[in-house]
Amino acid sequence: MVYLDNAATTKMKxxxxxxxxxxxxxxxxxxxxxxxxxxxxxxxxLTEARKTIAGCIGATERELYFTSGGSxxxxxxxxxxxxxxxxxxxxxxxxxxxxxxxxxxxEFLEKQGYxxxxxxxxxxxxxxxxxxENAITDETVLVSxxxxxxxxxxxxxxxxxxxxxxxxxxxxxxxxxxxxxxxxIDVEKQNIDxxxxxxxxxxxxxxxGALYVRKGVxxxxxxxxxxxxxxxxATTENIAGIVGMAEALSxxxxxxxxxxxxxxxxxxxxxKTVLETVPYTRLNGHPEKRLPxxxxxxxxxxxxxxxxxxxxxxxxxxxxxxxxxxxxxDPSHVLLGIGLPHEIAHGSLRASLSEFTTKEEIxxxxxxxxxxxQRLRNMSPLYEGVESK
Numbered sequence: 001m002v003y004l005d006n007a008a009t010t011k012m013k014x015x016x017x018x019x020x021x022x023x024x025x026x027x028x029x030x031x032x033x034x035x036x037x038x039x040x041x042x043x044x045x046l047t048e049a050r051k052t053i054a055g056c057i058g059a060t061e062r063e064l065y066f067t068s069g070g071s072x073x074x075x076x077x078x079x080x081x082x083x084x085x086x087x088x089x090x091x092x093x094x095x096x097x098x099x100x101x102x103x104x105x106x107e108f109l110e111k112q113g114y115x116x117x118x119x120x121x122x123x124x125x126x127x128x129x130x131x132x133e134n135a136i137t138d139e140t141v142l143v144s145x146x147x148x149x150x151x152x153x154x155x156x157x158x159x160x161x162x163x164x165x166x167x168x169x170x171x172x173x174x175x176x177x178x179x180x181x182x183x184x185i186d187v188e189k190q191n192i193d194x195x196x197x198x199x200x201x202x203x204x205x206x207x208x209g210a211l212y213v214r215k216g217v218x219x220x221x222x223x224x225x226x227x228x229x230x231x232x233x234a235t236t237e238n239i240a241g242i243v244g245m246a247e248a249l250s251x252x253x254x255x256x257x258x259x260x261x262x263x264x265x266x267x268x269x270x271x272k273t274v275l276e277t278v279p280y281t282r283l284n285g286h287p288e289k290r291l292p293x294x295x296x297x298x299x300x301x302x303x304x305x306x307x308x309x310x311x312x313x314x315x316x317x318x319x320x321x322x323x324x325x326x327x328x329x330d331p332s333h334v335l336l337g338i339g340l341p342h343e344i345a346h347g348s349l350r351a352s353l354s355e356f357t358t359k360e361e362i363x364x365x366x367x368x369x370x371x372x373x374q375r376l377r378n379m380s381p382l383y384e385g386v387e388s389k
Contacts, residue, residue, distance in 0.1 A: 001315050001316075001317060002315060002316045002317065002361045002364060002365055003317045003354075004316065004317060004318045004351040004352060004353065004357070004361075004365060005317045005318055005319050005350075005351075005352060006293060006352040006353060006354040006357075007150055007151075007178060007201075007293070007294060007319070007350060007352035008319055008352075009200050009201070009206065010200060010201060010202065010203045010204075010354055011203065011354075011356075012200075012203055012204060012205055012244070012248070013203045013247075013248065013251065015247060015251065016203060016204055016205070016244045016247045016248045016251075017244070019243050019244060019246075019247040020205065020240040020241070020243055020244040020247075021240075023042070023045060023239045023240035023243055024240050026041075027041035027042055027045065027239075028042075028239075029041060029042045030042060030236055031043045031045075031046045031228075031236075031237050031239060032226065032227075032228060032236065032237075042237075042239045045239055045242075045243050046237055046239060046242060047061070048246070049242045049243050049245065049246035050064050050066075050242075050246075052246040052249070052250055053210060053245065053246050053249055054212075056185075056249045056250065056253045057180070057185045057186065057187050057195065057197075057212060058185070058186035058187050058188050058189065059187050059188075059212050059214075060215070062215065062230070063212055063213055063214060063215055064210055064211075064212055064213075065210060065211050065212075065213060065229045065230075065232050065233055066208065066209070066210050066229060066233070066237060066238070066242055066245075067208075067209045067210060067211055067233065068207055068208065068209065068238075069198045069199075069200075069206070069207060069208065069209040070099075070101060070175065070177035070196050070197065070198035070201075070209050071101040072209065072211075072222070073196035073197065073198070073209050073210065073211040074099070074101040074102050074105060074144075074173075074175055074196050075101065075105050075222060076211055076219070076222040076233075077144070077173045077194040077196060077211055077213075077219070078092065078102065078105045078106065078109070078142065078144055078173065079105060079108075079109065079220070079222060080219035080220045080221065080222055081141060081142045081171055081173070081194070081217070081218070081219050081220075082109060082114060082141060082142060083220040084218045084219050084220040085141045085142075085171075085218055088141050089137075089138065089139035089140055089141045090113065090114045090115055090139055090141070091114070091115045091116075091117070091137055091139040091140040091141060092106055092109065092114060092115070092116045092117070092140075092141065092142050092143075092144065093116075093117045093119060093132060093135045093136065093140060093142070093143045093144070094106055094116065094117075094118060094119070094143070094144045094145065095118065095119050095120070095121055095127050095145055095146070095337075096118045096119070096120050096121060096333070096337040097121055097125055097146075097149060097151075097333065097334040097337040097338070098144070098145075098146050098175065099146060099150055099175055099177070101175070102144055102146070102175055103333075106118075106144075115139065117135045119131045119132060119135055120337070121337055121338060122338070123338055123339055124152075124154050124285060124286040124287075124289075124338065125149050125152045125154035125284075125285055125286065125334065125337070125338050126154050126155075126156055126157070126286060126289070127145055127156055127157075127161075129157055129160045129161055129164055132145070132161055132164060133164055133168075136164075136168050136170060140168070140170050141170065141171060142170065142171045142172075142173060143161065143165050143170055143171070143172050143173070144172075144173040144174070144175070145158070145161055145172075145173075145174055146174060146175040146176075146178075147174045147175065147176040147178070147179035147180075147183075147185070147195075148176075148178045148179040148182075148183070148290070148291050148294075149178070149285065149334060150177070150178045151284075151296060151332060151334040151335070151350060152284040152285030152290070152294070152296045152334060152335075152338070152350075153178075153285045153286075153290035153291040153293075153294025153295075153296060154285045154286045154289060154290055155179070155183065155286070155289045155290060155291065158174055158190050158192065159189065159190040159191060161191075162174075162190050162191025162192050162193075163191045165191065165193070166191050171193045171194065171217060172191065172192060172193045172194070173192075173193060173194035173195070173196075174192055174194070174195050174196070175196050176195050176196060176197055177196055177197055177198045177201055177209075178201060178291060178294075179291065180197040180198075180201065180202060180249070180252075181201065181202030181203075181248070181249055181252030181253060182202070182252075182260070182291055182292060182293060183256075183260070183291065183292070184256060187212055187214065192212070192214070193213075193214045193217050194211065194212060194213055194214065194217060194219075195211070195212040196209065196210075196211055196212075197209055197210050197211075197212075197249075199241065199244065199245035199248055199249070202248050202249055202252040203248045203251070203252065203354075204241075204244050204245045204247070204248030204249065205240075205241045205244040205245065205248075207238065207241055208238050208241035208242055208244070208245050209245075210245070213232075219232075221233065221234070223235060259355050260292045262355070263292045263293050263353055263354070263355060263357070264292040266353055266357060266359060266362055267292060267293060267294065267295055267353060269359070269362060270295050270351065270353075270362050270365075270366070271283055271295050273362075273366050274295075274297060274366060274369070277366065277370055278299065278369070278370060278373055280299070280300040280301060280377075280383075280386070281297055281298070281299050281300070282297065282298050282300075282344075283295075283296070283297060284296035284297065284298060284335060284338070284340075284348065293352050293353040293354060293357075294350070294352050294353075295350065295351045295352070295353075296348065296349070296350045296351075297348065297349050297350075297351075298335070298340065298344050298345065298347050298348050298349075299347045299348075299349065299373055300343075300344055300347055300383075301347070301377050301380045301382045301383035301386065302347050302373060302376040302377055302380060302383075303346055303347060303376070304320035304346060304347050304348045304349050305320055306376055307320075307347070307349055307372060307373065307376060308320050308349065310372045310375075310376070311365075311368060311369065311372060314368050314372075316364075316365050316368055316369075318349055318350060318351045318365075319349075319350045319352075320332075320348050320349060320350065331345035331346050331348075332345055332348060335348055343382075351365065
């Protein structure tokens, strides 16, 4: 198997599992327990993990809250800020190509009477800072713009958007689920008030994530019950998962520049070779300002699902877009959002790399891809018409 769907999820490293194991069988205590030995070990691990993860994004440990993953963190950031700041206003600004964890949360709030402005993006999937500025009103409480798009990899001007929000007195949230561990993040330098992340995107365990909330940001609880997470999120902490997340992010951010250079070189090689080898193909997303591991293509005159399944039968794991919408027959809202017509958006394929991806795997993938695309096109009456011209 050649695994090229790391934007959907990554395999957990053995070192991460090793770090987690003691908290399943030995130090399995509840961090909120009052007794000493098992509970104290869990509390110590929780404190150290929080400190490690916060340090990786330039935050303090008191500003980091653990969640069940990125979707919960997105929900909490948006609902929590809007519920807590109703006296200030009821307006949210986001973009048309956000992850559904953000879009569906905004749609839910619209049904509760909140106002949402969905700012468009350009042909590369990048939002304009001036468009955000023009959308801000006296009622605006929150701007939520993803750090990097999960389907096409485009990286947004986060620091500039954050600076604008600070000047306007508006909170700024970014869904950094795809970006965390892949590019440098510094919440202070980039003027970020709230940031969502998820461990399984950077070789950590599934079912654990975190929300950064800058000190002073007013946010309502999403989950009520006990006093865990400094009284902000009830439920017994997943100590093993949290320890694994800290280990994974620590490893991901160590020597980040060197790792990024290696993955970027493979990414660019894949993009260049596919575009040169397969005619009637377009690259989705920004050609340069994109995640180091992301490639996204549209192959005209074929269906992306047929391409994906044909590759799968030969042992190549890729996707046609977001894993969260894999059951939908509709074209990607991201590809439609950057202006592609339905018939082209349907022919999409995303191949996302990791530090474990090799050039040999890339070459093997391209060798399998070319004849499959040609075979599918030969079955298409649309392609037959193009060739005849």
